[in-house]
Amino acid sequence: MNEKRPSVGTRAVHAGGKPPKSVTVPKVPPVYASSVFSFDYLDQIDEVYEGRVPGYVYSRQRNPGIDLLEEAVCSLECGSEAVAFASGMAAIACSVLSLVKAGDHVVAGRVLYGGTVTFFKDELPKRGVETTFVDTNDLGEVRLAIRPNTRLVYCETISNPLMEVADISALAEIAHSAGALLVVDNTFASPVLCRPLEHGADISINSTTKYLNGHSDVTGGVAVFGPCASGTREGESSSGRSGGEGGYPAARARALASLYGPTPSPFDAWLTVRGLRTVELRVRKCSENALRLARFLAAHPKVGVVHYPGLESSRYHELAGKYLDGGYGGMLSFELKGGSLESARAFIDSLRMVELVPSLAGVSTTVSHPGKTSHRAVPREEREACGVGDGLVRVSVGIEDYEDIERDFRQALDAVPAS
Ligand SMILES: Cc1ncc(COP(=O)(O)O)c(C=O)c1O
Structure with a gap:
């Protein structure tokens, strides 16, 4: 037996554990299939957590491949910040929860994806949030439904399943004049056909299960936040901070994702980036x-x-x-x-x-x-x-x-x- 060499079992445990050094980078980023990241020394943990050096800690919080997906969808949607989730429903739920607290009110379209309706109707009341359902194409009805405690107006660019098209800029104006934000589910249109943030919406959500990935092999969702909802607009807006527990909606949605854990898997993020190249x-x-x-x-x-x-x-x-x-x-x-x-x-x-x-x-x-x-x-x-x-x-x-x-x-x- 060679005294200096660790046993075969130990060698197996540690084999292939470090990426090879290379001055060239892969043409396609790899799947960052690692749940956690290793540090060189103890104080490096503080340096990474405090953002003094770039780095990752734990994939429920952030992962390089998921960051790439967020960057890609953010760019397609012309947003300021994006947060990726393990499903469209997780993106919807966490985005809405990032905007409301007990005592708040929501105005939402009557014809929406069924899961979204169920979330507004059955889940939000458990948190003390009430929803009024309206025909979002009847702007008079939307205006009438607004209350002093309304935090968001919610619609789909093209509604599921009746293909109604929302008047996004008119809805944004109504929402903003009431100090609320406009959240748009852009799944049916995809950012190829419509970028709701360019029309005044504050959050645009895609179930990436659909067009963005496009190959029926991934469940996922991405919420993209405009400047007002991410705090990147010059001269901060009070509506951007409305509801929730302080901070901007984008940061709160990320905190919810990190806490509840509906983050996508690194492989799903990789597949989605691959799919969206041909969207x-x-x-x-x-x-x-x-x-x-x-x-x-x-x-x-x-x-x-x-x-x-x-x-x-x-x-x-x-x-x-x-x-x-x-x-x-x-x-x-x-x-x-x-x-x-x-x-x-x-x-x-x-x-x-x-x-x-x-x-x-x-x-x-x-x-x-x-x-x-x-x-x-x-x-x-x-x-x-x-x-x-x-x-x-x-x-x-x-x-x-x-x-x-x-x-x-x-x-x-x-x-x-x-x-
Ligand atoms: C318009 C729309 N939004 C959201 C969702 C939910 O997305 P997921 O199934 O990825 O949770 C769906 C699902 O069909 C949908 O059609």
Whole structure:
């Protein structure tokens, strides 16, 4: 036995533990799959914690790969600071919680992703925060709902699942004149088509599960904060500090992420950065295909209503022209004539290439049934009153050759009995 050499077990434990030295850097940053970082000497811990030298401590707090993701989405959204989360819902919940405290009030859109509605309706009251749901396209109703203790107005750029387009700058003006902030879920539009912060919003949130990653293999979310919500605006705004427990919303959201721990895994962050490099190409192709499919559906004798802001007949076409840049998005929804669950079922079950998938924004075309998936937790009467009936089919249009998508829709529509 060699006295100087540690045992094979010890050598195995320590083998390959330090990155090799190299003056060249990898073309693609690695996956920083490390839950923790090592220090050279004890006082270095203080130096890193106090920001005197750059460094990482623990990946629930910060990780280089997650920082790269935050930097990338922040740049796409033209923001000041971004915080990444393990899901879109975590990004929504922590962003909203960064703005409110007991006794505060929220004004939110009536038609939103179902999980968001449930959060506002069931979770916020447990923390003493009340929400008034309004039609955010009725600006009079929004103004009337504002109270002295309103801290935020919340909407989606393109709403799930009815594809209503929000008048972001008008909502920002209403929110700001009441000392509140505007929070926008930008998931359906993605920063390719809309950058809400450029229109006056204070926080823009993406479920990166959707277009930003774009390959249906990651769950994630990123909240991007504008200058007022991150404290980077010259001449600090009092509304930026409103609600919460002091400090700016961006810092509070990061503190919540660090404390509760809904931070993404380093591998998911890496995959998302890889996915978002092609987001512009994907979103533009999805938008082109969706516009063609929406026109096809609108002209089909078995189809009743089609929700797509790219259609000239859409109530939201003008707002889409104002806020969406170079396309109307890859999402649409429609009902067959009669709007029954049976007709929706017959259509969905007849699709061959297009899969039934309760998510969206991957590369392939998929359909979903909001009543049975995203809005399952919303009571049926409430859903129906907002236009989310049992006959509504949501389509996430992908990047396939358009003709193949239309062929599958055409044969599935042919299979539906005439109403
Ligand atoms: C518009 C919108 N926002 C947020 C979410 C929630 O995102 P995640 O599923 O990543 O938590 C979804 C999910 O479908 C969504 O459609």
